[in-house]
Amino acid sequence: MDHVGVVVSDIAAAAEFFTALGLVLDGEATVDGDWVDRVVGLKGVRSQIAMLRTPDGHGCVELAHFLSPSAVGDGPEPSNRLGIRHLTFAVEDLDAVLERLRPLGGELVGTVETYEDIYRLCYVRGPDGIILELAERIGG
Secondary structure (H helix, E strand, C coil), X not given: CCCEEEECCCHHHHHHHHHHHCCEEEEEEEEECHHHHHHHCCCCCEEEEEEEECCCCCCEEEEEEEEECCXXXXXXXXXXXXXXXXXXXXXXXXXXXXXXXXXXXXXXXXXXEEECCCEEEXXXXXXXXXXXXXXXXXXX
């Protein structure tokens, strides 16, 4: 897999959130033109994008903010909604990551739980209702 694309309403705020999570900004650009229209199947696309890479270099998140046509959506969806529901990130200190994300709007969906003395896990709702699972390996 190369990357996961996430549509956001405020690209600067979303990039700040994901860098607080530990991702590294690789680059930013504005894309438009016939080729973009053909790729995404929309007309008149003009989009700002930011590419963020995981610290280990193995994963990437593409944030996209559509200037035109406007993005659609009406708020946070529940954790059991069909389709892609969350992105999971391995973290080294779950509590420290939560402390960095809270001032940026990160809020727990449920609670922090321990799975079989192997992981501490939680779901966090971030920008535009995006759900992230944070997983801290503690044993096993």
